Amino acid sequence: MQKNFKVKSEVLDREGIDRALTRIAHEILEKNKGAKHLALVGIRKRGDILAERIAEKIESIEKVKVPVGAVDITFYRDDYDIKANVDINATDLNFSVDGLDIVIVDDVLFTGRSTRAAMDVIIDNGRPKSIQLAVLVDRGHRELPIQANYVGKNVPTSEKETIILDIESNGEDKVYVAEKPEKGA
Amino acid sequence: MSFRHLITLQELPKEDIQEILNLAQSFKQVILRPIKKVPTLKGKTIVNMFFEPSTRTRTSFELAAKRLSADVLNIQMSTSSVVKGETLLDTLATIEAMQIDMVVIRHSASGVPLFLTKNIKSSVINAGDGMHEHPTQGLLDMFSIIEKKKKIEGLNVSIVGDIAHSRVARSNIWGLTKMGAKVKVVGPTTLMPKEIEKLGVTVCNDLKEGLKDADVVNILRVQLERQKKNLFPTLREYATLFGVNSEKLKYAKPDCVVMHPGPMNRGIEISPNVADGINSVINEQVTNGVAVRMAVLYLMGGGKKDEAFN
Numbered sequence: 001m002q003k004n005f006k007v008k009s010e011v012l013d014r015e016g017i018d019r020a021l022t023r024i025a026h027e028i029l030e031k032n033k034g035a036k037h038l039a040l041v042g043i044r045k046r047g048d049i050l051a052e053r054i055a056e057k058i059e060s061i062e063k064v065k066v067p068v069g070a071v072d073i074t075f076y077r078d079d080y081d082i083k084a085n086v087d088i089n090a091t092d093l094n095f096s097v098d099g100l101d102i103v104i105v106d107d108v109l110f111t112g113r114s115t116r117a118a119m120d121v122i123i124d125n126g127r128p129k130s131i132q133l134a135v136l137v138d139r140g141h142r143e144l145p146i147q148a149n150y151v152g153k154n155v156p157t158s159e160k161e162t163i164i165l166d167i168e169s170n171g172e173d174k175v176y177v178a179e180k181p182e183k184g185a
Numbered sequence: 186m187s188f189r190h191l192i193t194l195q196e197l198p199k200e201d202i203q204e205i206l207n208l209a210q211s212f213k214q215v216i217l218r219p220i221k222k223v224p225t226l227k228g229k230t231i232v233n234m235f236f237e238p239s240t241r242t243r244t245s246f247e248l249a250a251k252r253l254s255a256d257v258l259n260i261q262m263s264t265s266s267v268v269k270g271e272t273l274l275d276t277l278a279t280i281e282a283m284q285i286d287m288v289v290i291r292h293s294a295s296g297v298p299l300f301l302t303k304n305i306k307s308s309v310i311n312a313g314d315g316m317h318e319h320p321t322q323g324l325l326d327m328f329s330i331i332e333k334k335k336k337i338e339g340l341n342v343s344i345v346g347d348i349a350h351s352r353v354a355r356s357n358i359w360g361l362t363k364m365g366a367k368v369k370v371v372g373p374t375t376l377m378p379k380e381i382e383k384l385g386v387t388v389c390n391d392l393k394e395g396l397k398d399a400d401v402v403n404i405l406r407v408q409l410e411r412q413k414k415n416l417f418p419t420l421r422e423y424a425t426l427f428g429v430n431s432e433k434l435k436y437a438k439p440d441c442v443v444m445h446p447g448p449m450n451r452g453i454e455i456s457p458n459v460a461d462g463i464n465s466v467i468n469e470q471v472t473n474g475v476a477v478r479m480a481v482l483y484l485m486g487g488g489k490k491d492e493a494f495n
Contacts (some may be wrong), residue, residue, distance in 0.1 A: 075215065075223035076484075084487025086204055088211045125221040 004181035005164060009135065010042035012175040017167065020152030021050065024134050025057035032101050037129065039067040042105045043118050044089040049167055050136055051105035065139045067100075069093040074156065085143050097126040108122075109135040112146035119138050137163050137175060190302045190309045191481055194359040202324065202360060205480045207420035209328050212483070213476035216252060226255035226486050230285040234277075235312070236292045237260040241447050241471065242312050242322070246289045255486070258285070273297070277305050287485060290314075295352075308485045316350055316459045322446050323356030325477040327364060329470050330401055333442045338365035343395050343437070344386075345371040345429060346405030346454050347376045349416075354405060358384050371395030373426060375416040382410045392427050392436075399437035402464075403444045404429050404455050419454055430456035434464070442466055 011150045012020065032038055040055055044050030048070035070092045074085045104118050119131055134150035139157045155163065157177060164176045215223055231250040235243050243259065250257045258280070262268070271288055277288065287308040288427065290298050295315030302309045313319040342361055348354045348438055350368045358381075361368050368386040370377065382388050389395035396402060407423060417423045434443070443464040451457050460467060 072211070075211075075225045077476065080225055080487045084484055086208060088208060090211065091214060109396070124222070125218060 005162065005178040006181070007164070007176045007178045008161065008175050010174060011163070011177055012153060014173040017136065017152070017173055017175065020136060021053050022057050023153060024150045025054050025171075028054070028103055028132075028134065029058060029062060029120045031132070031149065035062045035064040035066050036136060037099065037101050039069065039091070039095060039100045040103050040105055040134075041071055041097075041118070043107075043114055043123060044070050044091075046165055046167060047091075047104075047106040050107060054103075054105060054134065067095040069095065071118055071121045073117035073121055076120045076139065078113060078117070091120075091121065093125050093181055095121055097128045100128050101130045101132065102128040103132045103134050105134045107136050107165045107167070109133070109138045109146075109148050109151075110141055110163075112142045112144035115146050116144055136165070139163055145162045188485060190298075190438055191485065192298050192309065193301065193319055193324045194320045194356045194363070195318065197320070197360075199363050202327070202363065204332060205324055205477065205484065206328050207478045208480040208483065209324075211221070211306075212252075212479040213473065215479070216472070222252050222254060224254045225483060226250065226253035229287070229486050230258065230283075231255045231287045231289060231482065232258045232260060232285050232307075232387050233244050233312075234260045234265075234290045234296075236267075236290075237313070238262040239291055241474070242291065242319075245471070246310075246312060246321075246478055249475050251473070252340045253479055253482055253486075255286075255482070262410040262467055264313060265301070273301075274304055277301065281305055281307060287482065306487065310481065310485065311392040313352055314351065316355075317352050318356045319352040319358070319446075320356050320360075321474070321478055321481060322353050322361070322467055323360040323471060326353075326403060326444055326446070327360050327475040328440075328473045328477050329361055329444060329466050330442060332469070332473070333466060334400060340366045340400040341400040341438075341459070342403065343368065343389075343399040344403045344405065345392065345395060346427065347359055347408050348372050349376045350408045351405050353451045355384075358386055362386065366401075370397055373417055373423075379449060383432075392429070392433055394436075396429070396433060397460045399441050399459060401442045401444065401480070402429065402434070403446075404438050406448065406455050407450055407468060426454050428452070428454055428456060429459050431458045431462065432458055434472045440464075445457075 035058055040051040042051030051068050055066050058066055072089045072091045074088045132149040135148045136152040138151045138154050161177050162180050166172045166174050166180050203333050233246055234338045247257050289312050291312040292314050295317035298311035298314050344354050362385045369389050370386050371389045441464055445467050
Protein backbone atom coordinates (compact mmCIF):
# COMPACT_ATOMS: atom_id res chain seq x y z
CA MET A 1 0.00 0.00 0.00
CA GLN A 2 1.17 3.55 -0.69
CA LYS A 3 3.19 5.19 2.03
CA ASN A 4 1.98 8.07 4.16
CA PHE A 5 -1.64 7.72 3.10
CA LYS A 6 -4.12 7.91 5.94
CA VAL A 7 -6.91 5.38 5.41
CA LYS A 8 -10.31 6.95 6.12
CA SER A 9 -12.77 4.19 5.25
CA GLU A 10 -13.12 0.86 3.56
CA VAL A 11 -15.24 1.02 0.42
CA LEU A 12 -15.21 -2.57 -0.82
CA ASP A 13 -13.97 -5.81 0.69
CA ARG A 14 -13.10 -9.04 -1.06
CA GLU A 15 -16.74 -10.12 -1.42
CA GLY A 16 -17.81 -6.64 -2.44
CA ILE A 17 -15.24 -6.51 -5.23
CA ASP A 18 -16.23 -9.98 -6.39
CA ARG A 19 -19.95 -9.12 -6.49
CA ALA A 20 -19.28 -5.89 -8.35
CA LEU A 21 -17.20 -7.70 -10.97
CA THR A 22 -19.84 -10.42 -11.33
CA ARG A 23 -22.52 -7.78 -11.94
CA ILE A 24 -20.27 -5.95 -14.44
CA ALA A 25 -19.69 -9.24 -16.30
CA HIS A 26 -23.45 -9.79 -16.54
CA GLU A 27 -24.06 -6.22 -17.67
CA ILE A 28 -21.38 -6.47 -20.36
CA LEU A 29 -22.96 -9.68 -21.68
CA GLU A 30 -26.43 -8.16 -21.57
CA LYS A 31 -25.50 -5.01 -23.41
CA ASN A 32 -23.45 -6.82 -26.06
CA LYS A 33 -25.92 -9.70 -26.39
CA GLY A 34 -23.32 -12.32 -25.53
CA ALA A 35 -19.57 -12.53 -25.85
CA LYS A 36 -19.23 -13.21 -29.55
CA HIS A 37 -17.37 -10.08 -30.67
CA LEU A 38 -16.20 -9.04 -27.25
CA ALA A 39 -12.69 -8.30 -25.97
CA LEU A 40 -11.47 -6.80 -22.70
CA VAL A 41 -8.55 -4.41 -22.50
CA GLY A 42 -7.15 -3.49 -19.09
CA ILE A 43 -5.20 -0.32 -18.40
CA ARG A 44 -1.91 -1.11 -16.68
CA LYS A 45 -1.42 -1.38 -13.84
CA ARG A 46 -4.41 -2.96 -12.04
CA GLY A 47 -6.94 -2.51 -14.85
CA ASP A 48 -5.37 -5.57 -16.47
CA ILE A 49 -5.85 -7.56 -13.24
CA LEU A 50 -9.54 -6.61 -13.16
CA ALA A 51 -9.94 -7.40 -16.87
CA GLU A 52 -8.66 -10.93 -16.24
CA ARG A 53 -11.13 -11.38 -13.39
CA ILE A 54 -14.08 -10.14 -15.47
CA ALA A 55 -13.02 -12.49 -18.29
CA GLU A 56 -13.12 -15.42 -15.82
CA LYS A 57 -16.64 -14.42 -14.79
CA ILE A 58 -17.74 -14.18 -18.41
CA GLU A 59 -16.26 -17.60 -19.08
CA SER A 60 -18.15 -19.18 -16.19
CA ILE A 61 -21.42 -17.56 -17.31
CA GLU A 62 -21.23 -17.99 -21.10
CA LYS A 63 -18.60 -20.76 -21.41
CA VAL A 64 -16.69 -18.55 -23.84
CA LYS A 65 -13.11 -17.32 -23.49
CA VAL A 66 -12.96 -13.66 -24.48
CA PRO A 67 -9.64 -12.17 -25.58
CA VAL A 68 -8.00 -10.09 -22.86
CA GLY A 69 -5.37 -7.46 -23.58
CA ALA A 70 -3.48 -4.91 -21.55
CA VAL A 71 -2.31 -1.46 -22.57
CA ASP A 72 0.27 0.87 -21.15
CA ILE A 73 -0.81 4.44 -21.80
CA THR A 74 2.41 6.26 -20.91
CA PHE A 75 3.24 7.36 -24.47
CA TYR A 76 -0.29 8.71 -24.87
CA ARG A 77 -0.50 10.73 -21.69
CA ASP A 78 -1.10 14.47 -21.85
CA ASP A 79 1.30 15.35 -19.02
CA TYR A 80 4.56 14.49 -20.84
CA ASP A 81 5.71 18.10 -20.56
CA ILE A 82 5.38 17.85 -16.78
CA LYS A 83 7.04 14.48 -16.38
CA ALA A 84 8.52 11.93 -18.77
CA ASN A 85 7.37 8.78 -17.02
CA VAL A 86 9.74 5.83 -17.32
CA ASP A 87 7.82 3.18 -15.41
CA ILE A 88 6.47 1.59 -18.55
CA ASN A 89 4.90 -1.83 -18.82
CA ALA A 90 4.38 -3.81 -21.98
CA THR A 91 1.30 -3.29 -24.08
CA ASP A 92 -0.15 -6.71 -24.73
CA LEU A 93 -2.71 -6.75 -27.51
CA ASN A 94 -2.29 -10.16 -29.06
CA PHE A 95 -5.47 -9.91 -31.10
CA SER A 96 -6.73 -7.59 -33.80
CA VAL A 97 -9.18 -5.06 -32.38
CA ASP A 98 -10.81 -4.63 -35.80
CA GLY A 99 -14.56 -5.09 -35.64
CA LEU A 100 -14.62 -6.04 -31.95
CA ASP A 101 -16.60 -4.54 -29.10
CA ILE A 102 -13.79 -3.49 -26.81
CA VAL A 103 -14.41 -2.97 -23.11
CA ILE A 104 -11.68 -0.87 -21.50
CA VAL A 105 -11.24 -1.94 -17.87
CA ASP A 106 -9.72 0.37 -15.29
CA ASP A 107 -9.59 0.43 -11.52
CA VAL A 108 -10.62 4.01 -10.78
CA LEU A 109 -12.32 6.55 -13.03
CA PHE A 110 -11.18 10.02 -11.99
CA THR A 111 -10.36 12.81 -14.46
CA GLY A 112 -11.02 10.66 -17.53
CA ARG A 113 -7.57 11.40 -18.96
CA SER A 114 -6.34 7.79 -18.70
CA THR A 115 -9.46 6.63 -20.50
CA ARG A 116 -8.85 9.14 -23.29
CA ALA A 117 -5.27 7.89 -23.64
CA ALA A 118 -6.38 4.23 -23.62
CA MET A 119 -8.91 4.93 -26.38
CA ASP A 120 -6.13 6.40 -28.50
CA VAL A 121 -3.89 3.36 -27.94
CA ILE A 122 -6.70 1.06 -29.04
CA ILE A 123 -7.57 3.13 -32.09
CA ASP A 124 -3.88 3.15 -33.10
CA ASN A 125 -4.08 -0.64 -33.14
CA GLY A 126 -7.06 -0.87 -35.45
CA ARG A 127 -10.75 -0.02 -35.81
CA PRO A 128 -12.98 -1.57 -33.15
CA LYS A 129 -16.74 -1.72 -33.67
CA SER A 130 -17.24 0.01 -30.35
CA ILE A 131 -15.31 1.02 -27.24
CA GLN A 132 -16.96 0.76 -23.82
CA LEU A 133 -15.68 1.47 -20.34
CA ALA A 134 -15.86 -0.59 -17.16
CA VAL A 135 -14.42 0.67 -13.85
CA LEU A 136 -14.44 -0.73 -10.36
CA VAL A 137 -14.73 2.69 -8.72
CA ASP A 138 -16.01 5.99 -10.10
CA ARG A 139 -14.80 8.76 -7.82
CA GLY A 140 -16.02 11.76 -9.81
CA HIS A 141 -14.05 14.94 -10.69
CA ARG A 142 -14.13 14.41 -14.43
CA GLU A 143 -12.07 16.80 -16.57
CA LEU A 144 -13.16 15.32 -19.90
CA PRO A 145 -16.59 14.35 -21.26
CA ILE A 146 -16.17 10.65 -20.41
CA GLN A 147 -18.70 8.35 -18.78
CA ALA A 148 -18.34 4.70 -17.76
CA ASN A 149 -20.79 2.11 -19.13
CA TYR A 150 -20.24 -0.24 -16.20
CA VAL A 151 -19.43 0.94 -12.67
CA GLY A 152 -18.64 -1.26 -9.68
CA LYS A 153 -19.28 1.44 -7.13
CA ASN A 154 -19.72 5.18 -7.12
CA VAL A 155 -17.60 6.74 -4.39
CA PRO A 156 -17.93 10.49 -3.92
CA THR A 157 -14.54 11.88 -2.89
CA SER A 158 -12.90 15.21 -2.33
CA GLU A 159 -9.86 16.33 -4.34
CA LYS A 160 -7.68 15.78 -1.26
CA GLU A 161 -8.67 12.14 -1.02
CA THR A 162 -7.51 9.22 -3.06
CA ILE A 163 -8.70 5.68 -3.73
CA ILE A 164 -6.39 2.83 -2.83
CA LEU A 165 -6.90 -0.57 -4.43
CA ASP A 166 -5.15 -3.46 -2.82
CA ILE A 167 -5.93 -6.06 -5.45
CA GLU A 168 -2.54 -7.39 -6.52
CA SER A 169 -2.21 -11.16 -6.19
CA ASN A 170 -0.74 -11.05 -2.67
CA GLY A 171 -2.95 -8.20 -1.52
CA GLU A 172 -5.93 -8.11 0.81
CA ASP A 173 -8.37 -7.50 -2.02
CA LYS A 174 -9.88 -4.34 -0.58
CA VAL A 175 -10.64 -0.82 -1.72
CA TYR A 176 -10.14 2.14 0.58
CA VAL A 177 -10.65 5.88 0.58
CA ALA A 178 -7.56 7.55 1.98
CA GLU A 179 -6.35 11.05 2.57
CA LYS A 180 -3.29 12.20 0.63
CA PRO A 181 -0.30 13.15 2.73
CA GLU A 182 0.55 16.83 3.06
CA LYS A 183 3.20 17.93 0.56
CA GLY A 184 6.63 17.36 1.98
CA ALA A 185 5.35 14.91 4.58
CA MET B 186 15.03 10.43 -15.20
CA SER B 187 15.19 13.00 -17.88
CA PHE B 188 18.39 14.57 -19.11
CA ARG B 189 19.06 17.60 -21.25
CA HIS B 190 21.83 16.49 -23.59
CA LEU B 191 23.34 13.22 -24.77
CA ILE B 192 26.97 13.74 -25.73
CA THR B 193 28.87 10.71 -24.43
CA LEU B 194 28.38 7.33 -22.84
CA GLN B 195 31.51 8.09 -20.85
CA GLU B 196 29.51 10.49 -18.71
CA LEU B 197 26.15 8.75 -18.77
CA PRO B 198 25.57 6.89 -15.48
CA LYS B 199 24.93 3.14 -15.60
CA GLU B 200 21.39 3.60 -14.25
CA ASP B 201 20.52 5.98 -17.06
CA ILE B 202 21.89 3.57 -19.66
CA GLN B 203 19.78 0.81 -18.13
CA GLU B 204 16.72 3.03 -18.20
CA ILE B 205 17.18 3.90 -21.88
CA LEU B 206 17.60 0.22 -22.74
CA ASN B 207 14.45 -0.74 -20.80
CA LEU B 208 12.45 2.02 -22.40
CA ALA B 209 13.66 1.06 -25.87
CA GLN B 210 11.89 -2.29 -25.46
CA SER B 211 8.56 -0.50 -25.17
CA PHE B 212 9.36 1.55 -28.25
CA LYS B 213 10.39 -1.52 -30.21
CA GLN B 214 6.93 -2.84 -29.50
CA VAL B 215 5.48 0.39 -30.92
CA ILE B 216 7.47 0.21 -34.17
CA LEU B 217 6.43 -3.38 -34.77
CA ARG B 218 2.68 -2.66 -34.63
CA PRO B 219 0.44 -1.72 -37.57
CA ILE B 220 0.40 1.99 -36.66
CA LYS B 221 4.00 2.67 -35.76
CA LYS B 222 3.44 6.00 -34.14
CA VAL B 223 2.69 7.46 -30.73
CA PRO B 224 1.69 11.07 -30.06
CA THR B 225 4.23 11.71 -27.28
CA LEU B 226 6.39 14.41 -28.91
CA LYS B 227 3.55 16.17 -30.71
CA GLY B 228 4.40 19.85 -31.10
CA LYS B 229 8.16 19.39 -30.60
CA THR B 230 10.63 20.22 -33.36
CA ILE B 231 13.84 18.29 -33.88
CA VAL B 232 16.61 19.40 -36.22
CA ASN B 233 18.98 16.88 -37.77
CA MET B 234 22.26 18.58 -38.71
CA PHE B 235 24.60 16.24 -40.51
CA PHE B 236 27.97 17.64 -41.49
CA GLU B 237 29.18 14.24 -42.66
CA PRO B 238 27.60 11.74 -45.03
CA SER B 239 25.14 9.39 -43.32
CA THR B 240 22.15 7.34 -44.38
CA ARG B 241 21.60 4.99 -41.51
CA THR B 242 21.94 7.30 -38.53
CA ARG B 243 20.16 10.25 -40.13
CA THR B 244 17.17 8.25 -41.35
CA SER B 245 17.07 6.40 -38.04
CA PHE B 246 16.89 9.65 -36.06
CA GLU B 247 14.38 11.08 -38.51
CA LEU B 248 12.14 8.04 -38.26
CA ALA B 249 12.47 7.92 -34.46
CA ALA B 250 11.35 11.55 -34.23
CA LYS B 251 8.49 11.05 -36.68
CA ARG B 252 7.25 7.96 -34.87
CA LEU B 253 7.06 10.06 -31.72
CA SER B 254 5.02 12.62 -33.72
CA ALA B 255 7.69 15.34 -33.60
CA ASP B 256 8.36 17.64 -36.56
CA VAL B 257 11.73 17.08 -38.19
CA LEU B 258 14.04 19.36 -40.14
CA ASN B 259 16.99 17.88 -41.99
CA ILE B 260 19.95 20.11 -42.72
CA GLN B 261 22.88 18.86 -44.71
CA MET B 262 26.12 20.74 -44.91
CA SER B 263 26.24 20.78 -48.70
CA THR B 264 22.88 22.57 -48.91
CA SER B 265 23.19 24.85 -45.87
CA SER B 266 24.46 28.41 -45.50
CA VAL B 267 27.68 27.01 -44.05
CA VAL B 268 28.93 26.74 -47.64
CA LYS B 269 28.37 30.49 -47.98
CA GLY B 270 30.70 31.08 -45.03
CA GLU B 271 28.24 31.28 -42.16
CA THR B 272 29.62 30.01 -38.85
CA LEU B 273 28.09 26.96 -37.20
CA LEU B 274 26.79 29.02 -34.29
CA ASP B 275 25.18 31.58 -36.59
CA THR B 276 23.47 28.81 -38.52
CA LEU B 277 22.20 27.36 -35.26
CA ALA B 278 21.10 30.73 -33.92
CA THR B 279 19.00 31.13 -37.07
CA ILE B 280 17.44 27.72 -36.66
CA GLU B 281 16.85 28.22 -32.95
CA ALA B 282 15.02 31.44 -33.71
CA MET B 283 12.45 29.25 -35.45
CA GLN B 284 11.56 27.74 -32.03
CA ILE B 285 13.05 24.30 -32.13
CA ASP B 286 13.50 21.92 -29.19
CA MET B 287 16.32 19.53 -30.00
CA VAL B 288 19.37 19.37 -32.25
CA VAL B 289 20.82 16.10 -33.46
CA ILE B 290 24.32 16.77 -34.75
CA ARG B 291 26.99 14.83 -36.58
CA HIS B 292 30.31 16.53 -37.22
CA SER B 293 33.76 15.43 -38.31
CA ALA B 294 35.36 17.42 -35.48
CA SER B 295 35.38 15.78 -32.05
CA GLY B 296 33.82 18.04 -29.43
CA VAL B 297 31.38 19.98 -31.59
CA PRO B 298 28.26 18.62 -29.80
CA LEU B 299 29.72 19.51 -26.40
CA PHE B 300 30.60 22.98 -27.72
CA LEU B 301 26.98 23.43 -28.82
CA THR B 302 25.59 22.56 -25.39
CA LYS B 303 27.43 25.56 -24.03
CA ASN B 304 26.22 27.94 -26.71
CA ILE B 305 22.63 27.09 -27.60
CA LYS B 306 19.42 26.66 -25.64
CA SER B 307 18.09 23.50 -27.27
CA SER B 308 18.87 19.96 -26.19
CA VAL B 309 21.78 18.45 -28.10
CA ILE B 310 22.21 14.83 -29.15
CA ASN B 311 25.56 13.66 -30.45
CA ALA B 312 25.05 11.58 -33.60
CA GLY B 313 28.78 11.01 -33.97
CA ASP B 314 31.60 13.52 -33.53
CA GLY B 315 34.93 12.85 -35.20
CA MET B 316 36.82 10.08 -33.47
CA HIS B 317 35.19 10.80 -30.12
CA GLU B 318 31.83 9.11 -29.51
CA HIS B 319 28.64 7.91 -31.14
CA PRO B 320 26.50 7.31 -28.05
CA THR B 321 23.27 6.14 -29.69
CA GLN B 322 25.22 3.52 -31.67
CA GLY B 323 26.74 2.30 -28.40
CA LEU B 324 23.27 2.12 -26.87
CA LEU B 325 21.73 0.25 -29.79
CA ASP B 326 24.62 -2.22 -29.81
CA MET B 327 24.01 -2.90 -26.12
CA PHE B 328 20.28 -3.22 -26.76
CA SER B 329 20.95 -5.75 -29.55
CA ILE B 330 23.23 -7.74 -27.24
CA ILE B 331 20.64 -7.84 -24.46
CA GLU B 332 17.98 -8.94 -26.92
CA LYS B 333 19.98 -12.05 -27.82
CA LYS B 334 21.92 -12.71 -24.63
CA LYS B 335 19.45 -11.35 -22.02
CA LYS B 336 22.32 -9.57 -20.24
CA ILE B 337 25.62 -7.75 -20.74
CA GLU B 338 27.36 -8.41 -17.46
CA GLY B 339 30.09 -11.01 -17.74
CA LEU B 340 29.94 -11.37 -21.52
CA ASN B 341 33.12 -11.48 -23.62
CA VAL B 342 32.85 -8.79 -26.26
CA SER B 343 35.46 -8.52 -29.00
CA ILE B 344 35.57 -5.29 -30.96
CA VAL B 345 37.51 -5.92 -34.16
CA GLY B 346 39.11 -3.49 -36.58
CA ASP B 347 40.00 0.15 -36.79
CA ILE B 348 39.80 1.08 -33.12
CA ALA B 349 41.87 4.25 -33.48
CA HIS B 350 39.50 6.05 -35.84
CA SER B 351 36.29 4.65 -34.43
CA ARG B 352 33.86 6.65 -32.32
CA VAL B 353 31.65 3.55 -32.32
CA ALA B 354 34.44 1.65 -30.58
CA ARG B 355 34.79 4.33 -27.92
CA SER B 356 31.07 4.50 -27.16
CA ASN B 357 30.94 0.70 -27.08
CA ILE B 358 33.90 0.50 -24.71
CA TRP B 359 32.50 3.10 -22.29
CA GLY B 360 29.03 1.60 -22.30
CA LEU B 361 29.94 -2.08 -22.23
CA THR B 362 32.58 -1.83 -19.51
CA LYS B 363 30.14 0.20 -17.40
CA MET B 364 27.56 -2.54 -17.80
CA GLY B 365 30.07 -5.19 -16.73
CA ALA B 366 31.18 -6.80 -20.01
CA LYS B 367 34.73 -8.00 -20.58
CA VAL B 368 35.84 -6.06 -23.64
CA LYS B 369 38.69 -7.02 -25.95
CA VAL B 370 39.83 -4.72 -28.74
CA VAL B 371 41.36 -6.51 -31.70
CA GLY B 372 43.32 -5.01 -34.59
CA PRO B 373 46.75 -4.16 -35.98
CA THR B 374 48.94 -1.98 -33.76
CA THR B 375 48.73 0.88 -36.25
CA LEU B 376 44.95 1.03 -35.78
CA MET B 377 45.13 0.80 -32.00
CA PRO B 378 45.09 4.05 -30.05
CA LYS B 379 47.85 4.51 -27.48
CA GLU B 380 46.94 3.63 -23.90
CA ILE B 381 43.54 2.24 -24.90
CA GLU B 382 43.94 -0.38 -22.15
CA LYS B 383 43.41 2.43 -19.63
CA LEU B 384 39.72 2.29 -20.56
CA GLY B 385 39.57 -1.16 -19.02
CA VAL B 386 39.90 -3.28 -22.15
CA THR B 387 42.30 -6.01 -23.25
CA VAL B 388 44.32 -5.33 -26.39
CA CYS B 389 44.89 -8.09 -28.89
CA ASN B 390 46.82 -7.94 -32.17
CA ASP B 391 45.90 -11.40 -33.39
CA LEU B 392 42.43 -12.12 -34.70
CA LYS B 393 42.21 -15.78 -33.67
CA GLU B 394 43.25 -14.98 -30.15
CA GLY B 395 41.02 -11.93 -30.17
CA LEU B 396 37.92 -13.92 -31.10
CA LYS B 397 38.57 -16.73 -28.63
CA ASP B 398 35.49 -17.44 -26.44
CA ALA B 399 33.72 -14.28 -27.62
CA ASP B 400 29.99 -14.03 -26.88
CA VAL B 401 29.77 -10.94 -29.05
CA VAL B 402 31.88 -9.95 -32.07
CA ASN B 403 31.46 -6.33 -33.08
CA ILE B 404 33.22 -5.75 -36.40
CA LEU B 405 34.11 -2.20 -37.30
CA ARG B 406 34.37 -0.66 -40.72
CA VAL B 407 37.78 0.12 -42.15
CA GLN B 408 37.49 3.89 -42.39
CA LEU B 409 39.53 4.60 -45.47
CA GLU B 410 38.37 8.21 -45.58
CA ARG B 411 39.80 8.91 -42.15
CA GLN B 412 43.26 7.55 -42.82
CA LYS B 413 45.67 10.29 -43.72
CA LYS B 414 48.65 7.97 -43.98
CA ASN B 415 48.91 4.32 -44.91
CA LEU B 416 48.31 2.42 -41.69
CA PHE B 417 48.38 -0.99 -43.31
CA PRO B 418 50.01 -2.07 -46.56
CA THR B 419 47.02 -3.20 -48.59
CA LEU B 420 43.32 -3.88 -48.11
CA ARG B 421 44.02 -7.42 -49.18
CA GLU B 422 46.50 -7.89 -46.40
CA TYR B 423 44.05 -6.42 -43.89
CA ALA B 424 41.32 -8.76 -45.12
CA THR B 425 43.63 -11.75 -44.76
CA LEU B 426 44.80 -10.90 -41.26
CA PHE B 427 41.79 -9.16 -39.70
CA GLY B 428 38.82 -9.87 -41.94
CA VAL B 429 36.28 -11.99 -40.09
CA ASN B 430 35.15 -14.98 -42.18
CA SER B 431 33.39 -18.21 -41.19
CA GLU B 432 36.72 -19.96 -40.55
CA LYS B 433 37.90 -17.28 -38.13
CA LEU B 434 34.50 -17.05 -36.47
CA LYS B 435 34.90 -20.66 -35.30
CA TYR B 436 37.24 -19.35 -32.62
CA ALA B 437 34.35 -17.44 -31.05
CA LYS B 438 31.55 -19.22 -29.16
CA PRO B 439 29.19 -21.08 -31.53
CA ASP B 440 26.22 -18.97 -30.41
CA CYS B 441 28.08 -15.67 -30.60
CA VAL B 442 26.35 -12.54 -31.81
CA VAL B 443 27.92 -10.82 -34.83
CA MET B 444 27.42 -7.08 -35.15
CA HIS B 445 28.56 -4.37 -37.52
CA PRO B 446 27.56 -0.71 -37.28
CA GLY B 447 27.53 -0.36 -41.07
CA PRO B 448 28.16 0.55 -43.75
CA MET B 449 30.00 -2.70 -44.43
CA ASN B 450 32.97 -3.23 -46.70
CA ARG B 451 32.03 -6.76 -47.68
CA GLY B 452 35.06 -8.93 -48.24
CA ILE B 453 37.35 -6.60 -46.29
CA GLU B 454 36.54 -6.51 -42.58
CA ILE B 455 33.66 -8.99 -42.87
CA SER B 456 32.99 -11.81 -45.30
CA PRO B 457 29.53 -12.08 -46.88
CA ASN B 458 29.04 -15.49 -45.20
CA VAL B 459 29.46 -13.93 -41.79
CA ALA B 460 27.50 -10.78 -42.59
CA ASP B 461 24.50 -12.82 -43.76
CA GLY B 462 25.08 -15.82 -41.46
CA ILE B 463 22.94 -17.11 -38.62
CA ASN B 464 24.99 -15.33 -35.96
CA SER B 465 24.54 -11.94 -37.60
CA VAL B 466 22.16 -9.38 -36.08
CA ILE B 467 23.27 -6.60 -38.42
CA ASN B 468 19.81 -5.89 -39.81
CA GLU B 469 18.24 -6.20 -36.37
CA GLN B 470 20.66 -3.52 -35.20
CA VAL B 471 19.09 -1.11 -37.66
CA THR B 472 15.57 -1.83 -36.36
CA ASN B 473 16.78 -1.50 -32.79
CA GLY B 474 18.45 1.80 -33.64
CA VAL B 475 15.08 3.44 -34.22
CA ALA B 476 13.69 2.11 -30.91
CA VAL B 477 16.74 3.21 -28.93
CA ARG B 478 16.69 6.68 -30.49
CA MET B 479 12.99 6.99 -29.68
CA ALA B 480 13.84 6.23 -26.05
CA VAL B 481 16.55 8.89 -26.04
CA LEU B 482 14.34 11.54 -27.64
CA TYR B 483 11.50 10.64 -25.28
CA LEU B 484 13.67 11.09 -22.19
CA MET B 485 15.15 14.35 -23.46
CA GLY B 486 11.91 15.94 -24.57
CA GLY B 487 9.79 15.53 -21.47
CA GLY B 488 9.55 16.98 -18.01
CA LYS B 489 10.67 20.48 -19.00
CA LYS B 490 7.92 22.10 -16.96
CA ASP B 491 8.97 20.28 -13.80
CA GLU B 492 10.15 23.35 -11.99
CA ALA B 493 7.19 25.45 -12.94
CA PHE B 494 4.83 22.94 -11.36
CA ASN B 495 6.55 22.34 -8.05
